[in-house]
Amino acid sequence: MLAKLTLASLKARKLMVGLTVFSIAVSMFVLFSVEHLRTEVRANFERAVSGVDLIVGARTSQLNLLLYSVFHIGSPSSNITWHEYQKLADMKQVKWAVPISLGDSHQGFPVVGTTPAYFLHYRYADKQALRFVAGEAFDNPKGMVLGAKVAQQLMYQPEQAVVLAHGTGKVSFTKHSQFPFAVQGILDVTGTPIDQSVFVPIESIDVMHKQGFSNFKRQIINKHASKKSNATTQTAGKADGHAEDNAHSPHDEHASHQDAHNNIQLSAIYLGLTSKISTLQVQRSINTDRQAPMSAILPGVALAELWNLMKGIESSLSLVSSLILLAAMLGMLTMLLASMHERQREIAVLRALGANAFLIVLLIECEALCLALTGCILGYLMTNGAIWLLTDFVQTKFGLLISPLGYSDALIHYTILALGLAGLLALGPALSAYRGALNRGLTAP
Template structure:
């Protein structure tokens, strides 16, 4: 009965009610979006690198190793000797490894020395693989692959030649102009640091700096576990022509048999993730050299904890917007009290008590907020579906799951509870007015 009266009263004042409803929808939608995206951003951040079980580098600290290997921020204090890389390659629990060499830049973007294994094994978000928008990986020591942001900002195409520079600044006084690289592929956008990288072969980076190849040449790819037929494949390799050699290289084989003397870091994939802690302990206690092995998921969560204040700030701004909307709702109900004195008097005349008038005003407020929450749920859910691909490509935000979660239910419950508490102000005013209401307007 009270809900029917509340609905009829709101319909009579539909213009002002619609404006108030609009503000409620905006504020609740913002609150729901921030709460949902906040959780998704946290999950996506902790999955910036999701296909790597262990990261190995010099013992410079867990966060420092994570920052320079994944986010390309800072530099290692020392490299990892190739003999130690060979030990990791032969480890029974290591399924694959990806080398990372840093130290150069191209017009402000970091240059990463690596192999085709990087494009094959590196994953982000919900275990999504890197893909090429055009071109492909390395088929020559002088090939380069660039991220989506590098291609967009510098207007590069496949086939363009680039020159890398020593150092990390946008301005360098030492350009390796005698050793240009040809762009062989451009990666699709990921919204991760991979978009800002210029990737070259380890052998190409080594030759740029004038380093001579080491003498311990490997018979097989230094970045890929050999299968049962690897020896036969090596013996038959001499009979393949250059075209076949390039096709094989594209699928992850080393382009040159001479490994570099040292690298900056390694990404490891294990045959069993259950053994991650055991392998980490073995690497950290490796006797021949000082190495540091970290679990990227743990390090990313630790790094996110340092930035949690930004998360709390966003939530606080949304709460302030909701409070302003609730104040607008109270103002609307209070402003209509004088206009509704005769309505209240009629309700009193047909037997409605002061308590009924109080509950009527609260029912109107809760009805407006409930409709606003329902519209907000629908609008935010539709927006997440429509913009899911854009959020993934632009910001690396992988939208997974439904908006109808426990956190969203708590948000709506808090909004309705706040509305009920705030509605006491106009409801009590209506209650007092009802005690003295008459059939004539004063």
């Protein structure tokens, strides 16, 4: 009966109640989505790289190295040579080494130059290996592997010929039209930046650029248009003859054709070590190598630094959403207080029927909690609705895979916070109604 009474009373004040619930829902929506986005971004970053023990790049901050090598955010300050890569790969503690060359893009998707070993050794999320939904890793210089999102977005099929443009933007001044690739494999969805990446053999990037730079004019344009381009300019023009050779010879083994690789510029190297214990030792030996100014980082440590940096932003976002919740709750309080006047009659009737003052308090508390709970549920649904609507956009635009909002501790905490706040704030009008009921008697105003 009490529930029925509460519901009927709320229903009688539809508009006010609706607006209040909506404002609570909006604030819960903000609260939930900020929290969810925070954890999802974190999860996305953390799942992006899991099997790599060390990432090596030209000397730079560990954050910069991590961001450009794994997430394709920012760019390397300078490159490392194939020679360095060889040296690292030959170290006895190193189990495998995968070179990465960045700087180009195709239709807005970053192009990653690497070796077939990449697909063998790279791990994401919980040490999951990369899987091909179609085809296989490239085995010739003109082979190309697409991330799941790229294939879906551009609707490329296996065997399709693709021409890469130079630069990192969507619009490019130069097109390496003489160097078409053929799609050889398409990767399964990983929920990491790999989905947005186009993979080509690392030696082909080098070759491709040299062809482009044989034209002096283009070289000038490139220098001005895209600073992010690989610093291949130094080598351009030097070894045109080699490049022609490279383009036509298969490279299954990078140990062979040593000379052909000498000009290749690398952005980063992923290292897998034979034993975890040697990680710090190897890192130290790379970092202190006087001949080659390189940095080696542990992905986990670099991520921790990133989270540390993000802490301030995260807590200010949380603060703002909490304040929004508070504002919504104050709105509810205003609504309750405004309704108290017209409800004095209602309370008088209930008192006359034998309702004790406690029941009146309960009734108003019930109502406030009812509003808050409905607001929370609505906010939850709104969050999931927004995720459902925007998930594709966010994945294409930011490379973040946002999973639907499910059950989480934070969710329960925020709901309890909202209910607690509602209950606490409603105590004001409830107690004033209680006192009124005791002192005023049954006379309606």
